[in-house]
Amino acid sequence: MKLRLNYLLLLMISSLLMIGCTNKHITKKKPNILFISIDDLRPEMSSYDNSIAVTPTLDKLSKQGTQFNRAYCQQAICSPSRASLMTGARPETINVIENYTYFRDENPDIITLPQHFKENGYTTINVGKVYHGKYNDPEKSWSMKPDKKLIKNTLKGLIGGYVNPKNQKIFKANKAAMIKKYGAEAKYGLGLGPAFECEDVADNRYLDGYNTDLAIANLKKMITESPDQPFFMGLGYISPHLNFVAPKKYWDLYDPEDIKLAENNTAPENGASMGLHASFELRVRSNIPNKGDIPDTLAHKLKHSYLATSSYVDAQIGKVLSFLKEEGVLDNTIVMVWSDHGFHLGEMGVWGKATNYEIATRVPLIVWSPFQNENNRGQASDALVELVDMYPTLCELADIPQPNHLEGQSFKALLDQPKLKWKEAVFSQFPTPALREWAANPLSKGMRETYFGPLIEEVEEGIKDQMKEEWDRALFENDIMGYSMRTKDYRIIIWKDRKNKDKAPLFVELYDHINDPKETKNIAEQKPELVAELTAQFEKGWKGNLPVQ
Numbered sequence: 001m002k003l004r005l006n007y008l009l010l011l012m013i014s015s016l017l018m019i020g021c022t023n024k025h026i027t028k029k030k031p032n033i034l035f036i037s038i039d040d041l042r043p044e045m046s047s048y049d050n051s052i053a054v055t056p057t058l059d060k061l062s063k064q065g066t067q068f069n070r071a072y073c074q075q076a077i078c079s080p081s082r083a084s085l086m087t088g089a090r091p092e093t094i095n096v097i098e099n100y101t102y103f104r105d106e107n108p109d110i111i112t113l114p115q116h117f118k119e120n121g122y123t124t125i126n127v128g129k130v131y132h133g134k135y136n137d138p139e140k141s142w143s144m145k146p147d148k149k150l151i152k153n154t155l156k157g158l159i160g161g162y163v164n165p166k167n168q169k170i171f172k173a174n175k176a177a178m179i180k181k182y183g184a185e186a187k188y189g190l191g192l193g194p195a196f197e198c199e200d201v202a203d204n205r206y207l208d209g210y211n212t213d214l215a216i217a218n219l220k221k222m223i224t225e226s227p228d229q230p231f232f233m234g235l236g237y238i239s240p241h242l243n244f245v246a247p248k249k250y251w252d253l254y255d256p257e258d259i260k261l262a263e264n265n266t267a268p269e270n271g272a273s274m275g276l277h278a279s280f281e282l283r284v285r286s287n288i289p290n291k292g293d294i295p296d297t298l299a300h301k302l303k304h305s306y307l308a309t310s311s312y313v314d315a316q317i318g319k320v321l322s323f324l325k326e327e328g329v330l331d332n333t334i335v336m337v338w339s340d341h342g343f344h345l346g347e348m349g350v351w352g353k354a355t356n357y358e359i360a361t362r363v364p365l366i367v368w369s370p371f372q373n374e375n376n377r378g379q380a381s382d383a384l385v386e387l388v389d390m391y392p393t394l395c396e397l398a399d400i401p402q403p404n405h406l407e408g409q410s411f412k413a414l415l416d417q418p419k420l421k422w423k424e425a426v427f428s429q430f431p432t433p434a435l436r437e438w439a440a441n442p443l444s445k446g447m448r449e450t451y452f453g454p455l456i457e458e459v460e461e462g463i464k465d466q467m468k469e470e471w472d473r474a475l476f477e478n479d480i481m482g483y484s485m486r487t488k489d490y491r492i493i494i495w496k497d498r499k500n501k502d503k504a505p506l507f508v509e510l511y512d513h514i515n516d517p518k519e520t521k522n523i524a525e526q527k528p529e530l531v532a533e534l535t536a537q538f539e540k541g542w543k544g545n546l547p548v549q
């Protein structure tokens with residue numbers, strides 16, 4: 001009897017052990033997520049649009065993963081775009097339509113992307129700019145801060161982002177003068193140094209190189225100390241955002257002779273006067289004229305510097321991916337690379353972001369997953385997708401539930417079927433670009449007095465001429481929103497009073513992407529039926545333009 005009991009006990013223990021083994025086998029470790037943001041990068045990579053950009057890392061990632069050729073941001077400015085994609089909700093839903101509103105103040109209980117992963121068993125860690133500036137949601141989104149003691153501080157002596165003492169001196173003098181004049185207001189972009197810098201220094205003397213070292217050191221620590229713990233790393237690069245600073249070796253990748261200036265350098269024919277700004281963000285830099293044309297030699301230099309900073313970022317991403325590969329961790333890591341919005345480099349006569357047009361709203365977006373169907377790797381997708389779709393996509397890829405508040409659509413299916421019939425339209429928006437700062441807030445007194453008084457007067461005259469009796473200074477600066485919808489063949493921009501959405505639009509723009517991909521001619525007046533059709537489609541909103549399941 002005793003023997004029999006022992007036998008039964010043994011049987012029970014071995015069954016339990018087997019269940020344990022089986023469970024261990026079934027509960028495979030969740031995939032890590034490497035979520036990489038690049039600030040202000042339009043699809044300026046050689047894998048996109050035949051650019052001359054030297055971006056081997058991102059090109060390779062595109063060839064081995066899925067590149068999205070038609071990905072769009074929700075608003076072409078840092079904080080609204082990032083707050084939207086990180087919360088998975090659209091700019092007006094979270095009430096963030098300019099750079100100075102903190103999404104958490106407006107939405108105390110919203111569950112962000114990293115927060116959701118944290119609540120689903122992930123270690124979430126942030127290095128660099130993923131959210132905008134200080135609106136970083138430290139308590140809720142991230143489970144730990146990166147350990148800065150793991151690496152040497154190679155940023156010592158960097159002032160205003162510059163290595164060169166002459167540039168530092170200009171920056172300090174301009175900043176001090178503006179603070180003296182305008183006090184705290186000066187910190188919002190008044191008093192800056194040169195727009196670019198090229199110095200023969202190591203990668204980590206500038207912020208993005210330093211953050212790369214910091215990311216790798218912290219990844220190493222996490223992988224070593226908790227190999228079974230899945231991580232979500234938000235890794236944010238500030239290049240190629242102004243100022244365009246990068247080590248000389250990245251400038252040397254380009255022969256200036258190969259760099260061409262924008263061809264379409266005038267405003268769209270019959271376009272909205274309120275739709276374009278006077279390149280404020282660039283003009284506050286010390287080596288850029290406050291008004292008038294940007295001379296060709298300077299434009300050339302600016303394009304060179306944008307390319308150099310893009311290559312600099314590409315090289316940093318390469319270091320992180322190589323590290324994960326060497327550690328054997330890449331095989332269980334999903335990589336998503338995105339930019340928060342596009343950028344005009346002289347197109348439409350504008351430098352900067354902050355418009356509703358294709359050049360400012362279209363972004364690079366690449367996903368690489370170790371679990372993708374091998375046959376479909378490297379097949380770019382032309383499906384219309386939005387940055388707000390990244391949150392649900394990552395949930396689906398990691399097999400965790402999607403919170404109910406999300407306003408995007410997972411595009412996981414496109415990784416294996418890139419030609420699948422997808423969204424009918426995607427949506428962006430921007431409040432009156434002509435009369436606001438590049439941060440999308442109304443122009444401050446300092447900006448008006450110091451730089452933009454005459455420019456604004458000129459712009460205002462243009463809007464008055466176009467809008468006639470509809471012109472109302474307060475309405476146009478504060479409450480007009482340009483709602484932009486992109487379909488496969490068209491872009492329509494509907495300019496409305498956002499506080500009276502039922503009222504008829506104040507102005508409509510229509511661009512035909514089959515015949516005019518650079519959006520040089522507004523054809524809304526010639527195509528009233530098409531405008532009516534597209535307006536009806538616009539009224540259905542994002543929910544009415546989702547893929548049919």
Ligand SMILES: [Ca+2]
Pocket residue numbers: 039040077078241340341
């Ligand atoms: Ca940005």
